[in-house]
Amino acid sequence: MNRRTFLATACVGTAALSGCLSVLPLGRPDTPLPAVPDGTWPQHGANSANTFVSDVSAPPRGNLAWESATFTRWDRVITDGIVYTTNFDPSNEGSAIALDAQDGSEQWRTLLEGDGDHGRALVDERFLVAYDEELVALDRQNGDVLWRQLLEESETGGRPTYTPELLAVDERSGVVVVPSRDGLEAFRAENGEPHWETARVTQQRVTPAIHDGTVYAVGAVDGTDSVAAFDVEDGTTRWTKALEQVSTSADPVATERGVFVVDGNSLGVHDPETGERTKEIGLAEIDRTESTTVAVDGETAFVANAEGLLAVDLAAETTRVLHDDDVYAQGFCIGSDTVIAMVDGSEYVSTELRETITVFDRETGDVQWNYVLDSFHSVTIPPILVGGAVFFATSSTGALAVLGDVDSNG
Known part of the structure; x- marks a missing residue:
């Protein structure tokens, strides 16, 4: 992770604000959750629009239930009570893996011999994995390979052509978008066939958003930092809009309210049809040089940055602070009534250990519970909420x- 080190789990979290700690039992925790997690998180930003919203409730307490037997350090995708993940790493064989979301038991494993950065997404009955050599579709039920689509030459002058970790999928049309250094390429989820490509936007560093038939990508257009819109069915350019100081970490978010981008120390909102900027909301507490994530739900946007966690009233164009200290800003999530983030929680817990997974009330900012982390290792997968x-x-x-509504193992 970059710029900020948030640290790893070795102590059991607490459901109370007192911060009382328990010691992990010897061996791997393996307590099943009380129920199968409902809800879904099918791709990087929770959905094709990158809203980072899961419309479900957080558990009433956050104790450690289970840890998977399999290694992983890559974002997982979840639906229908199954977690789909990978173990791509030089020390592992590079497989796609399905786990039971309630108890962590392995359901199937398919060897892909993958390594390095890659993207994962669910669409229809397929688990898609994009990595440096190919785009692969696996049957969600048993892991069988349904199709493979070789990507074009992956190395040019020692630099990767594709950025498969920025994979985005449109659930409605089944179009799969894979960014590259030189543009965007789209494939059909049904069979992996190439669908369209465009070189209008290049040098992308963040995951495109897809909403209502349009792909929104942030990158360079004629050498200028811009946000650009493309038809999801044929890749034709709908509009481009230059940006002044674009964030290199904040994914664009697209909703009926508009297309949201972090530009300098402002949250810009663009008309989905024309690209014109309709709002520019100042984020005084946000440092654009730090990692930033934006989430949007209805009339509220949430902005996480190493400097803090903000809620933005889109109608009033005002901000309020939910947390004013360090935040692991490379990912957080919004529930139906909560915000869940990794933060410096030293003000919430009576312990020398500072880093916590904290559940905030999204309206008041009140802390509902903390899970305390130790001070030895870094976060590899930011928290997501699935029922x-x-x-x-x-x-x-x-x-x-x-973490879930289970008794402490300590």
Whole structure:
């Protein structure tokens, strides 16, 4: 992770604000969750629009339930009570893996021999994995390979052509978008066939958003930092709009309210049809040089940055602070009534250990519970909420960990 080190799990979280700690039992925690997690998180930003919103409730307490036996340090995708992940790493064989979301038991494993950065997404009954050599579709039920699509030459002058970790999928049309250094390429999820490509936007560093038939990408247009819109069916350019100081970490978000981008120390909102900027909301507490994530739900946007966590009233164009200290800003999530983030939680817990997974009330900012982390290892998977469970990972375990409404193991 860059710029800020947030640290790993070795102590059991607490459901109370007192911060009382328990010691992890010897061996791997393996308590099943009380129910199968409902809800879904099918791709990087929760959905094709990159809203980072999961319209479900957080568990009433956050104790460690189970850790997976399999190694992983890559974002997972979840639906229908199954977690889909990978173990791409030089020390592992490079497989796609399905786990039971309630108890962590392995359901299937398919060897892909993948390594390095890659993207994962769910669409229809397929688990898609894009990596430096190919785009692969696996049957969600058994892991069988349904099709493989070789990507074009992956190395040019020692630099990768594709950025497969920025994979985006349109759930409605089944169009799969894979950014590259030189543009965007789209494929059909049904069979992997190439669908269209464009070189209008290049040098992308963030995941495109797809909403209502349009792909929104942030990159360079004729050498100028811009946000650009393309038809999801044929790739034709709908509009481009120059940006002044674009964030290199904040994914664009697209909703009925508009297309949201971080530009300098402002949250810009663009008309989805024309690209014209309709709002520019100042984010005084945000440092554009730090990693930033934007989430949007209805009339509220949430902005996480190393400097803090903000809620933005889109109608009033005002901001309020939910947390005014360090935040692991490379990912957080919004529930139906909560915000879940990794933060410096020293003001919430009576312990020398500072880093926590904290659940905030999204209206008041009140803390509902904390899970306390230790001070030895870095976060590898930021928290996501899927119906009654919070999934995350740290390098101390090398595995997927789950918090839920279970008794403390200490």
